Amino acid sequence: MKLVYFAWLKERIGTAEEVVAPPAGVDTVSALLEWLRGRGPNYALALANPAVIRVAVNLEYRKGDWPIRPDDEIAIFPPVTGG
Amino acid sequence: MISIRVQADDFDPGTELALVAPGDLGVGGVASFIGLVRDFGPSSAMTLEHYPGMTERQLQAIAEDAAGRWPLAGVRIVHRFGRLAPGDRIVFAAAASAHRKAAFEACEFLVDWLKTKAPFWKLEESGGQRAWVEAKEADDAAAQRWRVD
Numbered sequence: 737m738k739l740v741y742f743a744w745l746k747e748r749i750g751t752a753e754e755v756v757a758p759p760a761g762v763d764t765v766s767a768l769l770e771w772l773r774g775r776g777p778n779y780a781l782a783l784a785n786p787a788v789i790r791v792a793v794n795l796e797y798r799k800g801d802w803p804i805r806p807d808d809e810i811a812i813f814p815p816v817t818g819g
Numbered sequence: 820m821i822s823i824r825v826q827a828d829d830f831d832p833g834t835e836l837a838l839v840a841p842g843d844l845g846v847g848g849v850a851s852f853i854g855l856v857r858d859f860g861p862s863s864a865m866t867l868e869h870y871p872g873m874t875e876r877q878l879q880a881i882a883e884d885a886a887g888r889w890p891l892a893g894v895r896i897v898h899r900f901g902r903l904a905p906g907d908r909i910v911f912a913a914a915a916s917a918h919r920k921a922a923f924e925a926c927e928f929l930v931d932w933l934k935t936k937a938p939f940w941k942l943e944e945s946g947g948q949r950a951w952v953e954a955k956e957a958d959d960a961a962a963q964r965w966r967v968d
Contacts, residue, residue, distance in 0.1 A: 742868055743940035744951045788954075792938070795873040811870060811938075815954030818867065818874075818898060818939025819854050819910050819930060 737806050739772075741782075742813035745789070748782035757806070765791050765802045768810065788814050821886065821894045823878045825869065827901040830911055840893030840915035849893075850922035851913035852930050858905035860945030867909065869900040870938040881932045885914060888928070889921040896929065900939065928965050935962040 740753040762771045769789065773780045783789060791798055792811040804810060822838070824830075832853055840846045856865050882894040893915040903909065912933065914925035941952040 740870070742870060742938070743942070792870070792873055795876050797936075811873065813870070813938065814940065814951070816935065816938050817941045817952045817954050818869070818937045819934035 737804065738809045740809065740811045742811065745782050745813055748778055750778050763803055763805075764800065765793065765798050765804060765810075766800050768804055769812075772812075783812075790815060820892065821879065821882045822896070823875055823882060824897045825871075825874045825878070826897065826899060829899070829908060830897045832908070832911060835895055835897055835911050836913060839895045839913045843892045843915070845917055846892045846915045847917050848919040848922040849913055849915045850919070850926035851911065852926055853908055854910040854930075856903045856905050856907045856909060859943060862945060863905050864944045865903045865905075865907075866942040866944070867900040867903065868940045868942065869898075873938045874898065874900075877937050878933060881929060881936060884932065885925045885928055889914070889916060889925045891916050891921065891925055894925070894929065896933070898933070898937065898939065931958070931961040931965060934958045 738753065738755050741749050741751065746752050758768060758771050762768055769783055773783050790813055793802060793804060793808050836849060836851055839849050878896050878898065882896060885891060885894055891914050895913045897911040899909055912926060912929040914922050914929060916922040935958055943950055943952055
């Protein structure tokens with residue numbers, strides 16, 4: 737699945753996007769975040785505070801138990817500051 | 820009736836206002852908002868990052884939400900991205916209706932909603948420092964008052 741990152745989250749992880757293949761069982765938004773935290777210290781730092789993480793799956797805000805599939809585009813970013 | 824644009828270029832507010840509900844003689848009022856970059860220190864510059872695809876989709880959803888809550892003849896949003904300087908225009912949002920109450924309320928709703936949902940992120944640079952703007956609780960509170968669920 738394709739992951740895209742924005743703002744300071746992107747800077748802390750160190751890449752704007754990547755393709756990942758999480759193991760079976762990592763099939764919800766919250767499971768994905770947990771799995772990502774374990775990938776390295778940059779991920780753990782970027783994703784340390786759940787209160788400032790937002791997730792979009794295929795351009796729609798999703799969270800918690802929302803299921804994720806291998807062909808999804810999943811964006812992870814801080815609370816928005818447009819306008 | 821609904822027009823959404825996300826672009827790097829500047830826009831002309833007069834032109835956009837004239838296009839909210841052009842030629843609709845049932846419109847009695849057009850309410851609008853322009854967001855601007857404020858000065859925040861020496862050599863200020865602001866860069867707006869965004870998520871192409873999701874920005875347009877979210878702004879369209881916000882406009883449709885407004886049109887479902889108020890009797891609107893037109894909704895128009897233009898949101899810029901990229902590098903901006905103090906005084907530059909960031910966003911235009913407007914709503915047209917037969918009467919002013921719906922136009923004013925819908926316009927405020929559009930701005931409150933887009934500030935918590937539209938995927939843009941502001942990076943401020945000033946005096947050699949750079950910092951990502953943090954989302955404000957006040958913005959969440961403003962959006963919260965429009966919730967019906």
